[in-house]
Amino acid sequence: xxxxxxxxxxxxxxxxxxxxxxxxxxxxxxxxxxxxxxxxxxxxxxxxxxxxxxxxxxxxxxxxxxxxxxxxxxxxxxxxxxxxxxxxxxxxxxxxxxxxxxxxxxx
Amino acid sequence: xxxxxxxxxxxxxxxxxxxxxxxxxxxxxxxxxxxxxxxxxxxxxxxxxxxxxxxxxxxxxxxxxxxxxxxxxxxxxxxxxxxxxxxxxxxxxxxxxxxxxxxxxxxxxxxxxxxx
Numbered sequence: 001x002x003x004x005x006x007x008x009x010x011x012x013x014x015x016x017x018x019x020x021x022x023x024x025x026x027x028x029x030x031x032x033x034x035x036x037x038x039x040x041x042x043x044x045x046x047x048x049x050x051x052x053x054x055x056x057x058x059x060x061x062x063x064x065x066x067x068x069x070x071x072x073x074x075x076x077x078x079x080x081x082x083x084x085x086x087x088x089x090x091x092x093x094x095x096x097x098x099x100x101x102x103x104x105x106x107x
Numbered sequence: 108x109x110x111x112x113x114x115x116x117x118x119x120x121x122x123x124x125x126x127x128x129x130x131x132x133x134x135x136x137x138x139x140x141x142x143x144x145x146x147x148x149x150x151x152x153x154x155x156x157x158x159x160x161x162x163x164x165x166x167x168x169x170x171x172x173x174x175x176x177x178x179x180x181x182x183x184x185x186x187x188x189x190x191x192x193x194x195x196x197x198x199x200x201x202x203x204x205x206x207x208x209x210x211x212x213x214x215x216x217x218x219x220x221x222x223x
Binding site: 034036041042043044045046049087089096097098099100 | 111142147148149150151152166197199211212213214215216217
């Protein structure tokens with residue numbers, strides 16, 4: 001089963017780009033990589049998903065190297081409302097979330 | 108509105124008193140699962156179900172039961188709750204019947220359980 005490792009916390013300032021890296025050394029061939037955002041007292045919310053290379057949507061980009069043993073979530077020009085916990089998830093029948101990265105965006 | 112609904116949002120109970128937390132989704136999803144969230148431990152999967160009448164253990168199934176008699180409902184049952192089951196619980200669903208490979212999970216808003 002793939003296990004993920006992320007930094008526990010990160011700090012940033014408004015307008016900066018934030019990159020959060022997740023390590024998943026034991027990722028399986030069929031596994032996708034998905035990132036979620038969670039605000040206090042709410043359920044996690046889907047941000048972006050990818051299998052390999054780069055994926056971009058209206059809120060984030062996801063970079064996955066060829067060996068797929070890690071992935072990086074990139075949030076462009078963060079605002080105060082991006083302060084949240086971000087989870088990397090590697091999919092399978094049993095879903096294993098990492099501990100999450102608590103991102104704090106300051107003015 | 109497409110959603111996953113959990114009830115109740117808050118629950119305080121005493122040790123040993125059986126309880127059920129309900130979860131219902133209106134998206135016709137095949138896959139449903141339960142998680143608990145504790146400080147410093149992130150989200151841990153309790154049980155999951157890939158289809159009606161098909162359930163399997165996640166990482167932390169001890170002390171919990173589930174059932175999947177209908178596609179839309181996936182209740183979490185604590186037969187004899189203990190204080191170490193005090194936690195924030197989330198239900199989630201996904202359209203992918205193979206346990207979610209390329210379909211995002213949709214989460215409910217959580218149930219905060221306190222067992223005294």
